Amino acid sequence: MCQPQPEGLRVVITGKGGVGKTTLTSCLATVLAANGINVLAVDEDPQMNLPNALGLDHEAASRIVPLNLHADYIEEKTGIRPGRSGWGAMFKLNPDVEDVVERFGLKIRDNLNLLVMGTVKQAGGGCLCAENVLLDATIRHLALRRNDAILLDTQAGMEHFGRALSKGFGQCLVVADNTFNALTVACHSAALARQTGIPLVYLVVNRIAPGGSAKLERFQKENGCRLEETFDAIVELPAEPALEALDPDVTRIMEDRESRYAAAVTSLASLLNAPPCSCSASATTHHHAH
Ligand SMILES: Nc1ncnc2c1ncn2[C@@H]1O[C@H](COP(=O)(O)OP(=O)(O)O)[C@@H](O)[C@H]1O
Ligand SMILES: [Mg+2]
Known part of the structure; x- marks a missing residue:
């Protein structure tokens, strides 16, 4: 059965640290x-x-206060000041954060805004702290936001979002480099993304060197993880030596018409814009970056 795509382009990007x-x-x-x-x-x-990668200058980037540190806003919305006990106080579990992007979003350039959320605390035992309640509400708000394509750059593992993501995030990009380790983490992340309820989960194998596809094949044989069954599509991005010189302002690579990385990212953007329906594993498409 084809699952309907939630309205709008909303994509979670996840994977091990350092994979791109x-x-x-x-x-x-x-x-x-x-x-x-x-x-x-x-x-x-x-x-x-992300602020630096999007080309924000260092000074502006260093002035950004992530949402989870805006104590006044958190208190205004949840009724609890971060760090104080919520016992006995009125705690709004579903705060209305309608104004969050307008208040804390930063304009990078035309059509491009940035919101720095900060990270959900991974406290054991399901801590109900004010910051987490606010970030959760923010994710739910973003999931329902019309007129914006949302790209969410996360740390590895997004269990902490729980079901909030599935309410509107239709696609997940699991990024890995072409190493056993990263691909193993990617298979695990794919399972988590499915549990979260995200209908389309793609594998992005980054930094593929010439001849690197053979290594992918070997991984599948030895690890027993059938990548084509685990993911709705597999996208390969070539190694791009020019990125190092551009760092941290990496988006300038997109102006380079010769860059195979830029071309592959452009095709990935088209795939996200017109996703295949998540019918069955047999619908898996294999996108090569060539
Ligand atoms: N395709 C690529 N080819 C070469 N270097 C890359 C490629 N993709 C990312 N990098 C480099 O790898 C490093 C880590 O990338 P980054 O995007 O910060 O990873 P992550 O966000 O997953 O931690 C950066 O220096 C970046 O420029
Ligand atoms: Mg990163």
Whole structure:
């Protein structure tokens, strides 16, 4: 059965640290914005690299206060000041954060805005702290937001979002590099994304060197993870030596007409814009970056 796509383009980008998530998120954001789509890039990674990757200057980037540290806003919305006990106080579990993007979103350029969320605390035992309640409400708000394509750059593992993501995030990009380790993490992340209820889960194998596809094949044989059954599509992105010189302003690679990485990101953006329906594993498409 084909599952209907939630309205609008809402994509979660996840995967192990260092595999190229932030680079990919910022390049996708750039290409979508250049095509006239209103993009909101959301940084949920504790490292907060997305502002720099999007080309914000260092000084402006260092002034950003992530949403989870805006104590006044959190108190205004949830009724609880972060760090104080909620016992006995009125705690709004479903705060209305309708104004969150307008208040804390940063305009990067035309059609491209950034929201730095900060990270959900992974406290054991299901801690109900004010910051988490606010971030959760923000994710739910983003999931329902019309007129914006949302790209959410996350740390590895998004269990902490629970079902909030499935309410509107239709696609998940699991990024891995072409190593056993990263691909193993990717298979695990795919299972989590499915549990979360995201209908389309793609594998992005980044930094493929010439001849690298053979290694992917070997991984599948030895690891027993059938990538083509686990993912709705497999997208390969070539290694791009030019990124190093551009760092941290990596989106400038998208201006390079010769770059195979830029071309592959552009096709990935088209795939996201016109996703295959999540019918069955047999509908798996294999996208090559060549
Ligand atoms: N396709 C690629 N080819 C070469 N270097 C890459 C590629 N993709 C990302 N990188 C580099 O790898 C490093 C980590 O990328 P980053 O996007 O910050 O990873 P993550 O967000 O997953 O931690 C950066 O220096 C980036 O420029
Ligand atoms: Mg990152």
